[in-house]
Amino acid sequence: MQYLLAYHVFFSLFFTWYILNFGGDSQGYWRFGMEQAIVKGEITWMSYFGDSTWFILWLCYIPSKILGLSYITGNILFGALGFIGIRYIYVMVAEYFPTNHDIFGISLFPAVFYFLNLHFWTAGVGKDAICFWGIAWFLFAVQKYQIRWWQGLIALFFVYMARPHMGQALLGGTAMAIMLGSELKLHFKILMGAAAMAGTYLMLDSTAEFLKVEELNLETLTTLTETTAGNLSRGNVGSAVDISGYSLPMRLFTYLFRPLFVDAHNFVALFSSVENLVYLYLSFFIYRNWTPEALRDMPLFLKAGIITWIPVTLAFMNALSNLGVVMRMKNMTMIYFLLFCFFLIAYNKKLRIQKAMERVKDLQQRDEIRRRKAVVNGK
Numbered sequence: 278m279q280y281l282l283a284y285h286v287f288f289s290l291f292f293t294w295y296i297l298n299f300g301g302d303s304q305g306y307w308r309f310g311m312e313q314a315i316v317k318g319e320i321t322w323m324s325y326f327g328d329s330t331w332f333i334l335w336l337c338y339i340p341s342k343i344l345g346l347s348y349i350t351g352n353i354l355f356g357a358l359g360f361i362g363i364r365y366i367y368v369m370v371a372e373y374f375p376t377n378h379d380i381f382g383i384s385l386f387p388a389v390f391y392f393l394n395l396h397f398w399t400a401g402v403g404k405d406a407i408c409f410w411g412i413a414w415f416l417f418a419v420q421k422y423q424i425r426w427w428q429g430l431i432a433l434f435f436v437y438m439a440r441p442h443m444g445q446a447l448l449g450g451t452a453m454a455i456m457l458g459s460e461l462k463l464h465f466k467i468l469m470g471a472a473a474m475a476g477t478y479l480m481l482d483s484t485a486e487f488l489k490v491e492e493l494n495l496e497t498l499t500t501l502t503e504t505t506a507g508n509l510s511r512g513n514v515g516s517a518v519d520i521s522g523y524s525l526p527m528r529l530f531t532y533l534f535r536p537l538f539v540d541a542h543n544f545v546a547l548f549s550s551v552e553n554l555v556y557l558y559l560s561f562f563i564y565r566n567w568t569p570e571a572l573r574d575m576p577l578f579l580k581a582g583i584i585t586w587i588p589v590t591l592a593f594m595n596a597l598s599n600l601g602v603v604m605r606m607k608n609m610t611m612i613y614f615l616l617f618c619f620f621l622i623a624y625n626k627k628l629r630i631q632k633a634m635e636r637v638k639d640l641q642q643r644d645e646i647r648r649r650k651a652v653v654n655g656k
Contacts, residue, residue: 278367281387282360285396289356292401293349295545303402306333307341307351332438333404352401359399359406362413363390366612369420373576374620375627380558385619389612392555393548398608404439408609411436412447412585416578419451443589443609450585458577532594532603533560533614540600549604556611559618566621570628575620582613590614 296303305311311334316324322343325335340346340354367390377386398405411432418429437444452472523531534553536546572580589610593603 278364281363281367281390284391285356285360285363285400286353288393288396288400289352290349292356292397293352296401297348301403303352304348306330306337307348307402309334309337309342328438328441329404333402333407336407337402348402355402355406356400358410359396362399362406362410363395365413365417366390366616369417369576369578370616370619373420373578374623376623376630378619378622378626380555385622389615389619392552393545394552394604394608395612397545398605405605405608407439408436408443411439412443412582412609415447415451416582419455419581420576420578422455422577442592446589447581447585450588451581454577454580454584458580528594529590532590532607533557533611535603536600542600546600546604556615559615559622562618562622566625568621568625571621571624574624575617579613579616579620582610583617586610586613586617 292303295301302311311330318324322335322338325331325338327335337351340351346354367387370386374386377384379385399409400406415429415432415436418425418427418432422429433444433448436447534557536542536550537553538547538550540546540550590607593606
């Protein structure tokens with residue numbers, strides 16, 4: 278883990294250099310230069326309390342405004358939270374995955390935890406680090422929710438305040454994962470489902486307000502995604518892709534596996550292309566390794582992560598057409614798709630190893646029977 282920590286600290290420094298030279302929202306949060314968050318009247322810490330941009334400013338107020346810490350220090354602080362999120366997932370993979378797997382001589386564990394995007398977008402001031410950390414912490418709590426439920430509530434608070442739609446998706450996905458699992462009895466599943474539905478309903482108004490729609494329904498969401506996709510595919514937006522004419526499969530492919538090398542407009546996108554090729558390669562293993570038993574025995578944190586990933590992906594693939602924004606937004610949940618593919622491969626490999634060991638044991642037993650018969654006949 279010390280190598281992973283040093284790697285992440287490097288990315289906090291690199292993130293600082295990148296933002297200072299190429300720009301980004303991160304500086305606006307730390308230096309309170311966000312035009313969409315202007316306080317009228319007396320400015321206090323609680324003046325900034327709210328969701329989305331306001332929440333990040335609220336988090337930055339004490340270290341930036343009161344303590345006067347530098348921007349690079351802020352990136353290290355937020356990066357520390359990002360690293361804690363990575364560590365949560367790392368520990369759960371080490372504990373609950375049945376075997377490892379090599380690709381071209383490289384073990385997936387811990388190699389998948391050194392992916393550039395996993396560290397770059399979680400290494401600095403902004404919503405990305407908070408959301409990634411909060412989601413990972415929430416799923417860490419969910420894995421043993423009987424004793425960590427209070428941690429899950431705190432983690433959900435941070436996710437929801439940073440990005441309300443992600444908090445709602447996370448709550449719904451986790452409730453579904455628990456209800457589909459075998460950990461709870463039926464009456465507890467019914468109670469859990471009712472609580473999740475109530476929580477989701479209570480979040481609807483604030484999520485709709487965040488998305489700037491009057492009601493949260495299919496029609497308004499369709500209009501919103503069309504508007505967003507149009508804005509992000511204009512010619513004056515860097516790395517823009519016009520997805521308005523794409524079929525649904527092509528939109529899904531664009532969201533999951535681009536940018537590729539032909540799309541790379543800077544070195545960050547170039548490194549992302551390598552990661553996307555790995556995602557694409559591993560996705561081919563889903564069909565061959567998918568079994569009902571693998572889904573049944575999948576650890577709860579991964580079930581919740583992949584179920585949350587599905588609606589988030591379906592929403593973002595229709596709304597995001599700027600590849601830079603895509604890289605940022607999918608980083609919150611893409612690790613769970615990667616680990617889903619990894620788990621299916623590892624589980625299938627474990628079954629093959631078990632069958633091979635059973636065959637060896639069966640052959641040994643047969644040889645022992647033959648040996649005993651030979652001894653008896655010799656007498």
